[in-house]
Amino acid sequence: MSTQDQSELFNGTANVGLKDTRSVDGTDTRAIPAFVFGEELARLADHDPRIVVLTADLARSNRATDFANRHPERFVNVGIAEKNMITMAAGMAASGYIPFAATFGAFAALLGAEQIRTDCAYPGMPVRVVGHHSGMSMGFYGTSHHSLEDLGMMRCIADLTVVCATDANHLRALLRLSLDHPGAMYIRLGRGRDPQVYPEVPDLAIGRAETVRDGTDLTIIATGSEVHPALQAADELAGAGISTRVIDMFTIAPLDRDAVLDAARSTGAVLTVEEGNVTGGLGSAVAECLFEAGAHVPFRRHGVPDEHVPVGPPAALYAHYRLDGPGIACVARELLDSSKGTS
Amino acid sequence: MPVTSTDQVAHLADRARFVRTETVRLTRIAGAGHYSAVFSCAELFAVLYYAQLRLDPSRPDWPDRDRFVLSKGHAAIGLYPVLADLGFFDPSELDTYTRLGSPFGDHPDMRRIPGVDFSSGSLGHGLSIAAGMALAGRMSGSDHRTYCMLGDGELAEGQIWEAAMSAGHFRLGNLVAIVDANQLGIDGFVRDVMAAEPIDRRFAAFGWQTHRVDGHDIPALLELFAGLPAAADGPPQLVVADTVKGKGVARMELSPDWHVGNLVGADYDDVLAELEGRA
Numbered sequence: 001m002s003t004q005d006q007s008e009l010f011n012g013t014a015n016v017g018l019k020d021t022r023s024v025d026g027t028d029t030r031a032i033p034a035f036v037f038g039e040e041l042a043r044l045a046d047h048d049p050r051i052v053v054l055t056a057d058l059a060r061s062n063r064a065t066d067f068a069n070r071h072p073e074r075f076v077n078v079g080i081a082e083k084n085m086i087t088m089a090a091g092m093a094a095s096g097y098i099p100f101a102a103t104f105g106a107f108a109a110l111l112g113a114e115q116i117r118t119d120c121a122y123p124g125m126p127v128r129v130v131g132h133h134s135g136m137s138m139g140f141y142g143t144s145h146h147s148l149e150d151l152g153m154m155r156c157i158a159d160l161t162v163v164c165a166t167d168a169n170h171l172r173a174l175l176r177l178s179l180d181h182p183g184a185m186y187i188r189l190g191r192g193r194d195p196q197v198y199p200e201v202p203d204l205a206i207g208r209a210e211t212v213r214d215g216t217d218l219t220i221i222a223t224g225s226e227v228h229p230a231l232q233a234a235d236e237l238a239g240a241g242i243s244t245r246v247i248d249m250f251t252i253a254p255l256d257r258d259a260v261l262d263a264a265r266s267t268g269a270v271l272t273v274e275e276g277n278v279t280g281g282l283g284s285a286v287a288e289c290l291f292e293a294g295a296h297v298p299f300r301r302h303g304v305p306d307e308h309v310p311v312g313p314p315a316a317l318y319a320h321y322r323l324d325g326p327g328i329a330c331v332a333r334e335l336l337d338s339s340k341g342t343s
Numbered sequence: 344m345p346v347t348s349t350d351q352v353a354h355l356a357d358r359a360r361f362v363r364t365e366t367v368r369l370t371r372i373a374g375a376g377h378y379s380a381v382f383s384c385a386e387l388f389a390v391l392y393y394a395q396l397r398l399d400p401s402r403p404d405w406p407d408r409d410r411f412v413l414s415k416g417h418a419a420i421g422l423y424p425v426l427a428d429l430g431f432f433d434p435s436e437l438d439t440y441t442r443l444g445s446p447f448g449d450h451p452d453m454r455r456i457p458g459v460d461f462s463s464g465s466l467g468h469g470l471s472i473a474a475g476m477a478l479a480g481r482m483s484g485s486d487h488r489t490y491c492m493l494g495d496g497e498l499a500e501g502q503i504w505e506a507a508m509s510a511g512h513f514r515l516g517n518l519v520a521i522v523d524a525n526q527l528g529i530d531g532f533v534r535d536v537m538a539a540e541p542i543d544r545r546f547a548a549f550g551w552q553t554h555r556v557d558g559h560d561i562p563a564l565l566e567l568f569a570g571l572p573a574a575a576d577g578p579p580q581l582v583v584a585d586t587v588k589g590k591g592v593a594r595m596e597l598s599p600d601w602h603v604g605n606l607v608g609a610d611y612d613d614v615l616a617e618l619e620g621r622a
Contacts, residue, residue, distance in 0.1 A: 078509050099475075
């Protein structure tokens with residue numbers, strides 16, 4: 001059994017980070033979002049007494065331990081009780097705190113959906129629900145642990161800001177921005193193996209997409225863990241003479257419609273890439289935007305099809321669904337070829 | 344102005360009557376409303392809001408105020424008149440009850456109604472909210488208490504027990520849960536639909552200090568609430584208030600038919616007369 005295979009036996013505890021720093025596409029990375037979550041919040045909390053962190057028996061997985069060690073008086077572990085965690089966070093928010101409530105994305109968004117809507121978004125509480133180990137990054141843990149529906153579910157909740165972290169520096173920027181952002185947020189993190197896209201902490205604005213690579217023939221709109229492989233795909237396409245724009249649509253709600261429509265106008269074709277069910281998520285949001293604006297360009301939603309994924313290590317699953325760099329490049333070619341065929 | 348104990352009890356009984364009559368009046372505006380689940384906790388509202396809670400209606404956001412979470416949010420129609428009566432807002436605003444765009448719906452909205460400490464309506468959430476508030480109070484060094492009113496039927500919601508477990512674990516001595524044990528849900532007696540008893544022993548097993556009281560006995564309620572241990576790092580406090588759903592109106596008492604209802608014509612006048620002691 002390889003090191004990577006062995007690491008799949010652990011659900012994100014210390015063993016994963018220390019033994020295996022490779023990403024799904026084989027990139028070696030030490031700066032990984034889930035692992036800076038606790039550390040960055042601990043640093044921010046040194047100067048901001050409003051910050052509290054809650055988790056549901058996953059402090060070792062999301063590294064809330066880094067926060068707990070530094071600010072034990074502002075750390076709450078509720079045990080395996082996600083609904084109680086999110087609603088308690090709302091109660092704390094009503095008393096002036098900014099709670100970050102973190103657990104696996106599948107449990108945060110699905111188990112806690114009503115608590116997020118009713119107790120956080122509806123009363124406008126500044127709760128930050130953090131869903132980590134998102135998508136199918138849990139690999140062979142199976143359907144119960146995959147979070148493929150969270151973006152679709154969260155983005156249909158009114159007054160809820162939905163963002164995805166792209167890499168460690170991006171997550172730092174999001175956490176800093178979140179402190180003064182009004183209302184409730186859902187923050188989606190990967191498993192903690194997302195290779196670096198941003199060499200420094202970027203200057204972000206929530207609701208404004210980042211163009212991480214410019215191009216003229218096609219735009220790939222990606223989010224979260226799929227931004228890096230989208231860039232790899234763009235490299236590969238460049239080798240074939242296809243100039244590809246890559247947009248990091250890290251805010252799913254509210255969507256940056258201007259960035260979408262400009263991409264359609266100036267590159268003529270749009271491919272969305274997300275690590276989640278294509279029904280309801282980023283691709284659906286972009287499709288709605290394009291169609292409602294009358295921008296009828298060649299378009300394809302790429303992600304996990306509307307099915308429960310098979311068992312397998314994450315790297316194998318990404319390849320299976322063509323969500324790695326080569327796979328995305330392949331899907332992009334299909335899109336461009338089919339548009340030529342129909343024009 | 345100081346009042347004698349006897350005067351205070353008479354005053355609170357009058358305020359409980361006011362809760363009931365206002366509920367009848369507001370339900371007529373809406374055309375339907377929750378009668379019986381309000382009538383069971385009318386004395387609890389009166390004792391808590393007029394004798395127990397530390398409040399300042401001129402400062403609804405006062406950080407050191409006591410909090411009240413109405414987990415059984417469908418009793419809001421009985422709470423609104425109390426908040427208006429205390430001065431949180433102009434009582435005339437209540438006449439918009441349930442009209443399009445009114446702040447006052449069947450369940451309370453904290454963003455639109457001064458004095459409502461948290462929005463509620465979906466059952467089973469309130470105790471978690473209150474636990475979060477109690478924890479926040481401890482973190483910030485405030486000595487306020489958080490009170491949470493639950494229904495006994497509501498105890499079937501699983502999140503209640505997540506919250507009960509956490510409050511016991513964190514020893515939230517500044518948290519007071521009150522179960523309005525009015526015995527009835529929508530479909531019938533709680534004991535038949537999904538038994539909640541023994542409520543006090545179940546909470547005790549989660550580390551709570553428990554009390555049981557007649558929820559319509561104003562002197563007993565006053566004594567119990569005044570005698571709760573100081574808010575500190577002790578066990579959370581549970582008050583099981585044994586009540587009668589629909590209390591105060593003969594046709595509504597322990598009748599499943601009046602969870603939601605509407606009184607029309609002579610029935611409306613009869614019930615008001617009964618509540619006001621004119622019947």
